[in-house]
Amino acid sequence: xxxxxxxxxxxxxxxxxxxxxxxxxxxxxxxxxxxxxxxxxxxxxxxxxxxxxxxxxxxxxxxxxxxxxxxxxxxxxxxxxxxxxxxxxxxxxxxxxxxxxxxxxxxxxxxxxxxxxxxxxxxxxxxxxxxxxxxxxxxxxxxxxxxxxxxxxxxxxxxxxxxxxxxxxxxxxxxxxxxxxxxxxxxxxxxxxxxxxxxxxxxxxxxxxxxxxxxxxxxxxxxxxxxxxxxxxxxxxxxxxxxxxxxxxxxxxxxxxxxxxxxxxxxxxxxxxxxxxxxxxxxxxxxxxxxxxxxxxxxxxxxxxxxxxxxx
Amino acid sequence: xxxxxxxxxxxxxxxxxxxxxxxxxxxxxxxxxxxxxxxxxxxxxxxxxxxxxxxxxxxxxxxxxxxxxxxxxxxxxxxxxxxxxxxxxxxxxxxxxxxxxxxxxxxxxxxxxxxxxxxxxxxxxxxxxxxxxxxxxxxxxxxxxxxxxxxxxxxxxxxxxxxxxxxxxxxxxxxxxxxxxxxxxxxxxxxxxxxxxxxxxxxxxxxxxxxxxxxxxxxxxxxxxxxxxxxxxxxxxxxxxxxxxxxxxxxxxxxxxxxxxxxxxxxxxxxxxxxxxxxxxxxxxxxxxxxxxxxxxxxxxxxxxxxxxxxx
Numbered sequence: 001x002x003x004x005x006x007x008x009x010x011x012x013x014x015x016x017x018x019x020x021x022x023x024x025x026x027x028x029x030x031x032x033x034x035x036x037x038x039x040x041x042x043x044x045x046x047x048x049x050x051x052x053x054x055x056x057x058x059x060x061x062x063x064x065x066x067x068x069x070x071x072x073x074x075x076x077x078x079x080x081x082x083x084x085x086x087x088x089x090x091x092x093x094x095x096x097x098x099x100x101x102x103x104x105x106x107x108x109x110x111x112x113x114x115x116x117x118x119x120x121x122x123x124x125x126x127x128x129x130x131x132x133x134x135x136x137x138x139x140x141x142x143x144x145x146x147x148x149x150x151x152x153x154x155x156x157x158x159x160x161x162x163x164x165x166x167x168x169x170x171x172x173x174x175x176x177x178x179x180x181x182x183x184x185x186x187x188x189x190x191x192x193x194x195x196x197x198x199x200x201x202x203x204x205x206x207x208x209x210x211x212x213x214x215x216x217x218x219x220x221x222x223x224x225x226x227x228x229x230x231x232x233x234x235x236x237x238x239x240x241x242x243x244x245x246x247x248x249x250x251x252x253x254x255x256x257x258x259x260x261x262x263x264x265x266x267x268x269x270x271x272x273x274x275x276x277x278x279x280x281x282x283x284x285x286x287x288x289x290x291x292x293x294x295x296x297x298x299x300x301x302x303x304x305x306x307x308x309x310x311x312x
Numbered sequence: 313x314x315x316x317x318x319x320x321x322x323x324x325x326x327x328x329x330x331x332x333x334x335x336x337x338x339x340x341x342x343x344x345x346x347x348x349x350x351x352x353x354x355x356x357x358x359x360x361x362x363x364x365x366x367x368x369x370x371x372x373x374x375x376x377x378x379x380x381x382x383x384x385x386x387x388x389x390x391x392x393x394x395x396x397x398x399x400x401x402x403x404x405x406x407x408x409x410x411x412x413x414x415x416x417x418x419x420x421x422x423x424x425x426x427x428x429x430x431x432x433x434x435x436x437x438x439x440x441x442x443x444x445x446x447x448x449x450x451x452x453x454x455x456x457x458x459x460x461x462x463x464x465x466x467x468x469x470x471x472x473x474x475x476x477x478x479x480x481x482x483x484x485x486x487x488x489x490x491x492x493x494x495x496x497x498x499x500x501x502x503x504x505x506x507x508x509x510x511x512x513x514x515x516x517x518x519x520x521x522x523x524x525x526x527x528x529x530x531x532x533x534x535x536x537x538x539x540x541x542x543x544x545x546x547x548x549x550x551x552x553x554x555x556x557x558x559x560x561x562x563x564x565x566x567x568x569x570x571x572x573x574x575x576x577x578x579x580x581x582x583x584x585x586x587x588x589x590x591x592x593x594x595x596x597x598x599x600x601x602x603x604x605x606x607x608x609x610x611x612x613x614x615x616x617x618x619x620x621x622x623x624x
Contacts, residue, residue: 066517066520066521069520070520089414092412092413092414093412093413093414096413097409097412097413099413100404100405100409101404101405101408101409101411101413101416101418101449102401102404102405102418102420102451104413104416105417106413106414108414137413139414190605191605194598194601194602194605197598198595198598198602201591201594201595201598204584204587205378205584207584207585207586207587207591208378208381208382208584208585208587209378210587210589210594211589212589212594212597215594215597215598215601218601272516272517272519272520273519273520274519275516275519275520275522277522277523277524279513279519282513282522282524282527283510283513285524285527286506286509286510286513286527289506289527289530290506290510293502293503293506
């Protein structure tokens with residue numbers, strides 16, 4: 001019997017990280033992409049929860065930013081993976097859209113450019129890491145180099161185990177540099193994907209999101225699931241675990257990612273930096289300036305909204 | 313007598329670019345920072361107009377982004393300058409916050425880092441230009457190198473005319489690369505600044521935004537105004553004019569910048585790219601796949617929201 005009282009946030013029965021994190025024996029084959037694990041409530045409750053969490057996320061990010069301005073180096077990196085139409089772009093728009101754009105850096109990784117191709121596959125990734133105080137979002141990521149690159153046979157040999165180790169090392173270095181990595185894979189069913197692709201063919205303003213090759217990728221669906229399973233088995237570490245998120249219901253995927261970010265930032269516990277100056281002394285200094293200007297104007301200090309420049 | 317019927321957008325009596333753009337003989341000395349030029353309406357009407365314009369701005373940016381995905385190279389760069397507390401950060405948060413974060417790149421320019429100092433002052437600027445399809449925001453910019461650097465005497469000699477020419481050349485190259493430059497200076501009165509600084513000393517969560525040296529900068533207010541006047545006189549070009557925006561009223565400054573961006577993007581006239589594929593053929597291909605899956609399931613096609621993976 002499900003608990004009726006939310007233990008963690010409104011509607012969540014368990015901390016989503018606990019239920020969505022890849023654990024030993026995780027099997028993608030039996031994964032239900034239409035489920036809403038851990039959340040007791042439907043779409044309306046989910047969307048209400050997202051709106052509430054948005055304020056919290058925004059405040060936590062602002063604290064992290066303030067911390068960075070005082071010399072802190074911490075940041076968050078959200079890695080988003082998933083098949084075409086799984087909703088990665090929607091996470092950027094609807095979840096990160098609740099945060100000050102100054103604190104967000106979204107980066108999409110498509111087919112490498114000729115310049116990127118001349119470098120190691122992590123080269124473009126390292127250059128895109130978020131600056132201190134920001135939430136970075138990778139819409140696709142270095143994992144493309146063990147997913148599409150593997151399924152499409154774009155490199156010779158069998159470098160996957162080596163790449164997993166390389167990626168693990170890279171993520172450890174990233175964490176050591178102060179960037180907390182949150183990895184989310186959005187999983188949809190083939191049926192759901194088909195419906196979403198069909199939607200893109202309905203209106204001319206959606207055509208640009210459609211690519212005939214997306215259909216070809218569908219034909220290798222099982223190969224992709226196999227590659228994802230291997231990624232989860234080999235690159236889910238205690239400090240940078242994978243979260244596998246059912247994404248047939250967009251509201252649930254957005255809610256889960258929002259809550260994961262809020263929980264991550266809450267654990268990081270950023271705080272308003274202490275003032276690097278004497279608050280009383282500065283208040284006195286400003287007070288004196290206010291009095292001085294009022295005297296100079298030979299009238300009571302202008303009220304906030306009526307302040308005018310006096311012939312300067 | 314003011315026109316009573318808005319000619320351009322709700323409440324605007326004139327296109328804001330026409331009234332805010334620096335023209336011949338522009339005199340900062342007589343500039344009223346508390347005015348709301350060109351807009352017939354108060355704060356409530358202004359905020360309603362911003363919300364309406366937000367949807368338009370978001371759609372225009374998405375079109376620009378779509379265009380870039382189809383090979384387009386166009387982008388917009390919003391350059392924000394202004395004294396401390398003039399509201400540059402609020403523009404990022406409240407105006408660009410209405411746009412998909414994937415389409416926005418905000419970059420602040422503070423005191424140069426040791427690495428930046430080893431390069432030409434435009435080095436860090438060039439590296440931060442927005443990618444195709446995005447709206448880039450510079451919160452402070454290359455103009456710091458002819459403003460604070462000049463007022464504080466941070467370089468030898470009198471290189472300002474040379475720098476203005478250099479900046480003009482740089483902006484022309486930027487425009488030639490497809491990036492439309494929109495330059496806005498937010499102007500507040502010394503009284504308004506004092507009130508806003510005092511606000512930052514009221515609550516611990518605002519302390520990090522306060523810097524005692526901001527008060528020192530106030531003592532050189534006239535020098536700053538002189539430096540700004542020179543910047544407007546020398547770097548306002550037909551293709552990248554300066555807009556000087558009264559910013560004592562935050563709502564007006566935000567409205568003006570939103571409308572300037574909407575007008576700029578409307579003039580750029582981005583359009584949904586034509587499909588690079590045969591729409592009918594792709595629709596038929598998807599239709600066949602839908603039928604095939606329905607048959608395989610030996611039941612009617614699953615409805616959108618009930619789609620489930622069938623044992624894959």
